[in-house]
Amino acid sequence: MPADIPYHCQTSHLEGKLAKREQPNTFSMDRYRGEDRPSNVPGTYDFYISPGDATRASLRSQRQGHIQVQSWEEDDVVNAVVATLEAIFGPEERNVQQLINVVSSRGASKAKHQLKAVKYAPGYQLTFSLFSGDASNGVRQWKMQEAINVYLAPFIKSMSVVSKFTVESQVQHYASLTFKPQLDSDLNEHYLHPDTLPNFINAAEWSLASTVSSLPSLNFLVYVPKLSESPLVIKSGPAASHSSTNSFLIPRWGGIAILNRNNDTFSSPEIITIQELEPVMSIFLMQLRDLMGLADLSSTSVSSFPITFHKSANAAPTAWELDNLLRRRAAENVVDSLATLTSLARLVTDTPNMVVLDHIQKDVVDALRDVERSCRRLSEQGYIEAIEASRDGLVKSETAFFDPTMVSMLYFPDEHKYAIYMPLFVPISVPLLMGLLREAKKWKEAKKSAA
């Protein structure tokens, strides 16, 4: 019940932005012509408005936008600006609103993108694995290290303000599937029905878990089928069309891409080259964006006029997307930690004989303070500090909730105490009961004699 908690966290950035809508009107032309300098403050965006033949807008990868209006009529300008801002920030606000509703109405299904994205953590372990069905396909090595440097490095660099990443890769030979793919004899290809995809991971035999890392790990698998089972595609039936990417995403776990190799076209069939890995890496990058919860603004925004979103190289997040992610993640953390604290409060009220130690109280107080700090920072546009504070709050609320001293107390029920004192209670109760009986008899006799 977040409403019960006295901290009120307002996701007020949108109001803030809309209130600023007068600013673009008062821009000076020489500034526009002058230095093209984007804002360095998260949450502050510069919009340039210019007249043109049609209304349209475009967003750069930095915190800059450009709105073209049909005329300098005040209404036109205001409408265009409002519509653009609504298109950019509207979905995000609805998202956050939904997040709060979900928690307050407990049990309602979470938003789709939230199911896909992993929980926020300050660091993630990315593991790229090559799984080779068997030795018959001839695969021995891959150039993943180089591919990571080329394709993934820009993404990791720009994401480092939100989360850090450690990257590993491994090769697993003789990785068999738990089931046999179906054969499409007309096309002479093997296919996986989408329904079987949840069983694709052979968790018993594939070494995917990290033995030491405490960071949440995300797995990206390249599966090269064995010769007798290739080409391997994903489709729903013999006549159906292929999945265009031949890959799929497992929510909150990672991504899988099936790589069919044509051994004749390569000079060295033993090594998977960077060129071969390029399409796979672009799939993985899109999957990684989904898993990180990076919202693709161009797909979520709805507007009456065209809005162009510029992207940065190699699917690295733009400043807009990063700001959006930071705000949303901070809100998620705050909501999550408040939900955890609420459950803790309920737990403590429901189990009165549970011992709650002092350090738990301290954790709860600290968590609440962190939540408050996070909210304050959010409104001050200190997004990095806000997300750090919200993370601290989440961690503290969870340590308080999962504290081992509280769990053990739950399993010492009253029945045990009764069992231990049984040898005392039973013999003591005998003379008491006897006395009671005697009194009752005497009372009866007295009544009879009186009658």
Add this chain to the structure above:
Amino acid sequence: MRRFPDRILLLSGALLCFATISSPAAATSSSQHAFAARDTVPVLHAPEAFHEQLILKPMNDGSVYSHFQFTTHVGTMMDEEHFDGAASNIFTHYNLFPRSIGQILHSFDVEELHLTFTQGRWQYGDWGYPLAPSVGTGVELSAWMNDHTYQAEANWKGLTNTLSGLFCASLNFIDDTISIEPKMAFRHEGLYNVHARANTSSENAPRKLRYGSLPHENVCTENLTPWIKLLPCKNKAGIASLLKSHKLFDTRFYSMAVHVRPVCEDELCRVKSLELTQTISTVFDVARQDGSYDWSLSGLFEREITQACPLASTSNVIVHLPQTTPDSNQYQLGPYPPHKTYTTGAADNAQEIAVYDLRKTYSNESSTPFQLSLNWENSRPKSAHRYFTGFGQERGGLSIEVHNSDSQDREAILLDTLPWYLKLYLHTFSVEVNGKPLANQKDVVKKMFYQQAVDRSRPAVLELALNLPANSMVKFSISFDKVFLKYTEHPPDANRGFDVGYAVVTAPLPRQKGQIGYGGLDHSRVYQGRDASLVETRQVSSDTIAEDERDMIRVYTETLLVSLPTPDFSMPYNVITLTCTVIALFFGSMFNLLTRDFQEEEPTTAKDVKGKGKSKVE
């Protein structure tokens, strides 16, 4: 203005990678900066190779000893000019080397790791020395850890817990009360400090050795499965396809090990690599089923090798041929002839060795199973055997017997670890040679290291540097007191007793002619014959090495059971019940005394007195 933050980022990246080179322990969390590092440091491709080998040796008592050995090398390119520090890809990008082991080594700063699971006892008297270095019953774990950051204690704890999870074993019970730091035994096996090498003077880098054993650990399939997962070909191809847990655990002796150590790749040791050796040793009792000493691969393992592991650089099956008189053909080996045969040793000790190269067997795409069998024409010949040392350990008090049946004095190191609940009295320590008490112990015990046990925190360690006289039996005895344990400290099966681990004797012994395999502990020649099989390695060495060449051999004694005073575990409840009853009796009588009043009544008849002696007066 806009460029400025970028430059700061670059600078900090460069700074961090400098920091990683100078302090590798801190580099664990900064892999993302490796990108910056790789732009400046050339990525060198060090050799990575996998070798597999199966050694089969018929024993004198008719059983067959099989020794699987899988070796994975991963290069680190640690020569002085190209040291690439923690930015090296060795612990980030894995191919043949298993990721789970790499992560463990990296995060706990482990330089050398030796983990052995053993079931059964190695019969030194019947079987000679094993090819595997550790054969103590139960689990034995030892590790050399880098102690740059003074976190070896915490790392050891993390290491035991992680390995426990990886191998599904109770390794996490190797805690402070069991772990010891031997001072003379269990020296470095590898040559160089590979991944944590900060600078050229790393020879003096602080390292800590930790050693612990669990004598009461049962080894079974759940330990074998994760072990197999570490192999590049799993048990799908090559020699490892013979590994079937069903048959492996139905043997007289089973031992499974993982050894990691740094080794040299060339003679000057310019290129170093990390070596992972996985071994499985078993002793099959072939005569048990039908009384015949004939054996074949499919009979022993109930599996067949149908293809070579394509990832292996070498893949050999080696058979020690039985010693027979030269002219008579007493046995038949099939398929015959093998790809290579060797004879090592001279005259009486000559040992004939047959080598089958699986890569040649399967080079022509055939998939017929590899059939190997040895059949005796007549009855097996009996051969007398002479053994160098035998060991026994009896503890009424506690006594350890060490036999030296050699005609020379021998040096040896005895290491014994005793749990804290046995209180040793060092003044009772006595030495007997051939049954006679020794007046001057210095003749036999050259050096002694004794660590007093501390209750509930560390075990007692007795480490002796010995000089064993020729043809002698040396007996050490010491008495101890048994401690009363708290009742919560007893295991669930308290009356079974407590396991006391084995003592280990480490001795430099002259290399036995014809001995091959991993058996020795000295690895100064590990670079030799990198591509060759072990047979060739040892053959080269036996030609070129002087007579006094020695191998460090470890000999393990039996584990023991000691029964400590066991309390009656129902006692607390009994006490509660008794006390409660007494209180209840007291309460009852007090209650009666208070609520009833007693009056004297004239006795009427004897019956009335009996029946209403204490009747309440209305």
